Amino acid sequence: MARTQTDRCPGVLAVHQAADGGLARVRVPGGVLSVQQLEVLRSATRELGDGRLELTSRGNVQIRALRPDGPRELSDRLYAAGLLPSLTHERVRNILASPLSGLDQESRYDVLPVAAAVDRELCARPALAELPGRFLFALDDGRGDVAGVRADVSLRAIDDREALLSVGTRGVRVRWGDAVGLMVAAAEAFLAERDAQEWRIAELDDGENRILNRLALQPTEDLPTTSTRVAAGQHGSALVVTVPLGSLTQEQAGVLTEVADEVRLTPWRSVVVPVVSTEELERVGLVTTADSVWEGVTACAGRPGCGKALADVRADAWRVVPGMERDGRRVHWSGCERRCGKPAGDFVDVVAVGNGYLVDGERM
Ligand code: SF4
Known part of the structure; x- marks a missing residue:
C-alpha cells in the first residue's frame, strides 16, 4: 500500500502549526473525562496555551496557541493523566458515543463500556496505528443522536441483545458479544482495501460493500443519515450544559470540576454533568436551557487562530448572536468560504468576505 499523502490530522504528538501557535487535539474516546483529567487540561491550556479548551464536533478537546516548548510538556502531562495511553495510536482513537448513554429512559443500552472496549482493542493492534486520523467510530445507545454523524463504522443499539453494525451507511444486525471484534475488523478491512488516497470509507470506491464482503456480512438495513441533537x-x-461557541474558559472549566466527578463531552459542544443547581453554571456563562440564543450556534476558529480567516468570527458572533433573527435554525459562522466545522443539514450560513459578512448569501 503506497501512501502518497501525509495525514495532517492534528494530535498531541503531531501538533499542527496554526497562525496563533501550536494546535493540539486530544482524543477523548466516548467523550468521558474524569474531573482530574479536566483539571489537567485546564491547567495545561492556562500554562502552555491560550487558556481555553476548545470542544470539537467529535467530542474531543483542542488546545490552541501552544508556545514552542509547549507540545513536549503537554504530552508529558497528558500521559501522566491517562489521556495519552498509546503513543502510536493517539490520533486514531476517534470514538464518539451517545453522551447520555445509561443516564435516561431513551438509552436502550449503555454503549460507553463498549466504546472503552473498542478503544482498548484498537490500541492493542499495531497495524491499526495506520488508520487515518479522520476515521471515525460511533456508538449510538439507540436514541439516534450519533448514528447519523456519517461515521465510518458505527453501532446502534436495538435492544440489550442486538445492535445494528454499519459500515458507512449499510448495516447488519449483530449480537453485542460480537460487536467490538467486528468494529475493529471493519477498520482492518478498510486498511486492507484502501489504496493510497482514501481517508474515509466513503471515499473508497464501493468501500461499504468491499469491507462487508471481507467480513462475510450481508447488509440488511440502511443507517439513518440524520441525527437528533440533544438540547441543553x-x-x-x-x-x-451548552458551552457558547464550544470555547470553555478557565472559570467555566473550574466550575465544572466542582460539580461532578466526571463530565461527558458531546458532539454539540456541550457537556453532560449530573443534575445540579444551575446558578453557578449560569453565573460563568454556561447555558443550561434549550431556549438560549447560544443553542445551536457554532463558529470556526477564525482570526487569530487561522491564517486563512478574513475576520475574528468568534468576537463578531459574541456581539451579533444575542440580537440575531434565525427562526429557530442553527447558525454557523465561518472566517472564509471553506466553512470548517459547519453542521450537517439546514443552518444559517454566516461567512466573512473581507469587508463584512454574507448571511445565507446576502450581505449582513
Ligand atoms: S472556515 Fe476558513 S477561516 Fe475558518 S477555520 Fe476554516 S479555513 Fe480557517
Whole structure:
C-alpha cells in the first residue's frame, strides 16, 4: 500500500502549526473525562496555551496557541493523566458515543463500556496505528443522536441483545458479544482495501460493500443519515450544559470540576454533568436551557487562530448572536468560504468576505 499523502490530522504528538501557535487535539474516546483529567487540561491550556479548551464536533478537546516548548510538556502531562495511553495510536482513537448513554429512559443500552472496549482493542493492534486520523467510530445507545454523524463504522443499539453494525451507511444486525471484534475488523478491512488516497470509507470506491464482503456480512438495513441533537437542559439524571461557541474558559472549566466527578463531552459542544443547581453554571456563562440564543450556534476558529480567516468570527458572533433573527435554525459562522466545522443539514450560513459578512448569501 503506497501512501502518497501525509495525514495532517492534528494530535498531541503531531501538533499542527496554526497562525496563533501550536494546535493540539486530544482524543477523548466516548467523550468521558474524569474531573482530574479536566483539571489537567485546564491547567495545561492556562500554562502552555491560550487558556481555553476548545470542544470539537467529535467530542474531543483542542488546545490552541501552544508556545514552542509547549507540545513536549503537554504530552508529558497528558500521559501522566491517562489521556495519552498509546503513543502510536493517539490520533486514531476517534470514538464518539451517545453522551447520555445509561443516564435516561431513551438509552436502550449503555454503549460507553463498549466504546472503552473498542478503544482498548484498537490500541492493542499495531497495524491499526495506520488508520487515518479522520476515521471515525460511533456508538449510538439507540436514541439516534450519533448514528447519523456519517461515521465510518458505527453501532446502534436495538435492544440489550442486538445492535445494528454499519459500515458507512449499510448495516447488519449483530449480537453485542460480537460487536467490538467486528468494529475493529471493519477498520482492518478498510486498511486492507484502501489504496493510497482514501481517508474515509466513503471515499473508497464501493468501500461499504468491499469491507462487508471481507467480513462475510450481508447488509440488511440502511443507517439513518440524520441525527437528533440533544438540547441543553435536564435529561433523566443528567444535565446537558451548552458551552457558547464550544470555547470553555478557565472559570467555566473550574466550575465544572466542582460539580461532578466526571463530565461527558458531546458532539454539540456541550457537556453532560449530573443534575445540579444551575446558578453557578449560569453565573460563568454556561447555558443550561434549550431556549438560549447560544443553542445551536457554532463558529470556526477564525482570526487569530487561522491564517486563512478574513475576520475574528468568534468576537463578531459574541456581539451579533444575542440580537440575531434565525427562526429557530442553527447558525454557523465561518472566517472564509471553506466553512470548517459547519453542521450537517439546514443552518444559517454566516461567512466573512473581507469587508463584512454574507448571511445565507446576502450581505449582513
Ligand atoms: S472556515 Fe476558513 S477561516 Fe475558518 S477555520 Fe476554516 S479555513 Fe480557517
